[in-house]
Amino acid sequence: MxxxxxxxxxxxxxxxxxxxxxxxxxxxxxxxxxxxxxxxxxxxxxxxxxxxxxxxxxxxxxxxxxxxxxxxxxxxxxxxxxRRKVQPEVFISRREPNRQDKPLTLSCLVTGFYPVDIEVTWLRNGEVMSETQSSGVRPNHDGTHQIQKEIEINAGDEDQYSCQIEHSSLAEAQLYQWGKGLECVC
The missing domain is CATH 3.30.500.10 (MHC class I-like antigen recognition-like)
Incomplete structure (x- = not known):
């Protein structure tokens, strides 16, 4: 080799x-x-x-x-x-807990972006939070990439959380929230 x-x-x-x-x-x-x-x-x-x-x-x-x-x-x-730059698509989903004593999970799937370098951060009322789980950056079949980050939260607090995306294809950082039609809440 x-x-x-x-x-x-x-x-x-x-x-x-x-x-x-x-x-x-x-x-x-x-x-x-x-x-x-x-x-x-x-x-x-x-x-x-x-x-x-x-x-x-x-x-x-x-x-x-x-x-x-x-x-x-x-x-x-x-x-x-x-040298191309492809903007990511963002999908936020909510998963109910499987037991009553467990928190619910918000998931931020960011896909279809190129180049590979990206920052995906969960924020609570604008403050950076640590995600519960991250897939790491993975390749897509078309040469772009994806990453998924999840955070466990208390039920009813969904509107306090946003997923922030920073990527070279974007002019500025973009914020996405659950239940806001998945449009940028810039």
């Missing part, structure tokens, strides 16, 4: 490793062009590969040239796609 990462600043990070039987076997230090045995079975392979100049020249050309150029070409071809 090989990987090449090019940062926004232009720095390049490369890695190369081989596995065998589901386990790491040997990896390459691309800066020194030296092989690293990841277990005692790979020591002989490491010694053989370190001494094979044509083998190392091949991988140096691949990692420092060809793979980087391919990645840059792919990024250039897809730059409009990667």
């Amino acid at each position: 090989h990987s090449v990462e090019v940062s926004d600043g232009g720095s390049v990070k490369r890695s190369m490793r081989f596995g065998f039987n589901g386990k790491d076997y040997i990896s390459l230090d691309p800066d020194r062009m030296r092989w690293i045995a990841t277990n005692h079975f790979a020591v002989m392979t490491k010694e053989e590969w370190d001494s094979d100049e044509s083998w190392n020249n091949y991988w140096e050309t691949q990692l420092h040239g060809i793979f980087v150029e391919h990645l840059k070409r792919y990024l250039e071809a897809g730059k409009e796609y990667f």
